[in-house]
Amino acid sequence: MQMPEPDARVLTRKAEIVARLREVLPADAVIDDEAETRAYECDALTAYRCPPLCAVLPATTEEVSAVLTICHEEGVPVVPRGSGTSLAGGALPTADSVILGVARMNEVLETDYDNRFIRVQTGRTNLSVTGAVEEEDFFYAPDPSSQLACAIAGNIAMNSGGAHCLKYGVTTNNLLGVTMVLMDGTVIELGGAHLDPGGLDLLGLVCGSEGQLGVVTEATLRILRKPEGARPVLIAFNSNEVAGECVSDIIKAGVLPVAIEFMDRPCIVACEAFAKAGYPDCEALLIVEVEGSEAEIAEQLGLITQIARRHDPVELREAQDADEAGRIWLGRKSAFGAMGQINDYMCLDGTIPVSALPQVLRRIGELSREVGLEVANVFHAGDGNMHPLILFNANQPGELEKCEALGAEILKLCVEVGGCLTGEHGVGIEKRDLMTVQYAPADLEAQMAVKDVFDPGWLLNPAKVFPLAVSEARRAVAAE
């Protein structure tokens, strides 16, 4: 992956820059020791690594503002970082950048059950937001697989979803307001604990902007009342096509399960070996979960199983108790871990129209055979968000490149059938050069013009989101 040439002026001034940062932050909040900065050299896309100039760990909005003011004055690129769980390289440093980690900013600032919101510092982890309100039977809905570790800051940057977003929406649907620090240190407030407040919807713009526009330090999040109960049903088919048709029919029938998860054979085999979930021997597996009171669950599952039976499933198993429900989910939730045990893999993230599922799976199979790399498919089928996992051997020279090329083909296929390059992982560095597949030049120009406004020097999270050539050109013009 090509990275920009580091700015020599920044590299030579490292000592002065670090000294200035130490003036505004506690001593232990500025990390410039080479061994220690290694901890920030990559995120969860570990194929790409680069130690930063230094890392800072501010604890408040004011400290973030002080850091950005200095970096702005010094012309130093800044890479904001949540918990570093990005699968798209969204927090990959450049050699001349300051990593701005929000890990110390994890306070709950306000909880309001009457108006159903919580205000937190954005370094707080996703799951600990729910942790802060579950005593009162509330929860925060978006549930990325990494929810134990990932920070709200990263969820906002990538507009993260999760298995349950079919019903509850993704981050943008659960985000009410933010405090954001602009690159020049200005602090602005967007949205709040109320409906859209008039004027331009900068909150919607910021959500999913991958750290390109500012550093989000505080967030007001919608919290929801926990449902009374939930139950998954497992439906197995001997054909991907038929499983895809079953998904389409469930969606069309107007039932709204909280989740419809799909796994194909390579994924089922690996998960079963790992989690012993008791998955049947079949080509395609659906896990459909519904929520509500006992009566609502029974009614929805009745309708879903009725639709499923029309497609002649190999097996149809309603969870009879919490144990069985847990086991059904354990298999799915450990899919990535299971894959990692048997292979290196690259996890893709694309979105397609639900009705294109069978066609896309068929074509992925063909591409996989042509290239000679196996692809395991696991995805949020209800909303068409695919996560094909390409299996490869990282120790075999050339396989990573083959894998990257296959990944690009699969994502282009997603766009071709009317879908898009990413569902929830974001563009990061991984997909920046594919943006031209999704967007016409005028579309991309409109996005970059907005970036110009918030970050005229193109200092924030460099080399991400936009094709490297165009973002570097933009940065060069700004630097003149």
Added chain:
Amino acid sequence: MQMPEPDARVLTRKAEIVARLREVLPADAVIDDEAETRAYECDALTAYRCPPLCAVLPATTEEVSAVLTICHEEGVPVVPRGSGTSLAGGALPTADSVILGVARMNEVLETDYDNRFIRVQTGRTNLSVTGAVEEEDFFYAPDPSSQLACAIAGNIAMNSGGAHCLKYGVTTNNLLGVTMVLMDGTVIELGGAHLDPGGLDLLGLVCGSEGQLGVVTEATLRILRKPEGARPVLIAFNSNEVAGECVSDIIKAGVLPVAIEFMDRPCIVACEAFAKAGYPDCEALLIVEVEGSEAEIAEQLGLITQIARRHDPVELREAQDADEAGRIWLGRKSAFGAMGQINDYMCLDGTIPVSALPQVLRRIGELSREVGLEVANVFHAGDGNMHPLILFNANQPGELEKCEALGAEILKLCVEVGGCLTGEHGVGIEKRDLMTVQYAPADLEAQMAVKDVFDPGWLLNPAKVFPLAVSEARRAVAAE
């Protein structure tokens, strides 16, 4: 309401501008006759009127692009107009502007039930979107009171909601993609029939931008399966406070009605006189509607009535049949018409935290008595979107000004308690000068900088959204 000085250069070139527009549009699509342009002199905020330079009625995206290219070259302001139902003056012309009406652009371009979307030209009315899919038992969820007349273009401009947005969200939650023409004639595509496609979320930015960024000509909208049934319950209280507490408790309990509507005594009296809905004699009335299968409806209504009974209602009436349900809603839905029969009124639109309802109603009562103008309150209580109606006599000199001043006080109150200036009507000209109450200078500057990008000459929908002094200053700089 102060309006900007018209651009003399534009006024003197009117004949040439009209001639150029006639070159790119059919003869009957350019209206410059003074009597005919009167039809466009105001929208539903009829207190303010100004005939435009001329009006155009393009039929395609290409024609819109041709019109904007000419206006851009000539430096002519453009006011986009849907059906002209804005209650905030969002489509009020200036004397030097071209009204760009999308009324002729009402085609359905694509319907896809498998993937649950419809693509339409944006001049199509809200209700006729549902009309195009209801044979297949689908519907388009956002339902502004004006849905029979209002255009999707206006819904997108104002991010419109409606009584049912408590469950289904507002326009931004149901909008998947748009085709938009920029002021210089460039056509861009934002979003599509898939999840958030990576890069900056310009779709979210455009939704609710009140025609400040471009002209949206086509929209891809989420369609939903119609619920099996719906039933309202009417709950009457002898105190606004207690009704407000009941709303809070319903929300907190985690039931999600499709609508919770609230009317206070002045509104109940007027509606009852008009619609004969059989509303009881009381201080505050809630209409709570739930949807689903018979079992779901029964369960939800059971819970809601149980909560309501704890607050000792004067009356609690479940609709026993479709007729009674219709009558219960007829009263609420004719509230504005009923008010109009007995008084002139100004309809406000603000949002508050649900828990602040009793406090805000009390304070509105005090303000109303101080000023000597009656205020009737009708609102979407579930999500805190208020529509106070200030009653006044337009024929009595000075009353409009008194009414405007009271309206400003009430909206400031909304912001003070943690709410915002608008729920769904937008800012328009009505609330532009109150934007400084909601936003700090840095917040407003961020919005205006984004406007600069899309419309550097500040030609699109002038004198709206931003305080007049600052938008005029911006425009003057751009014109230099």
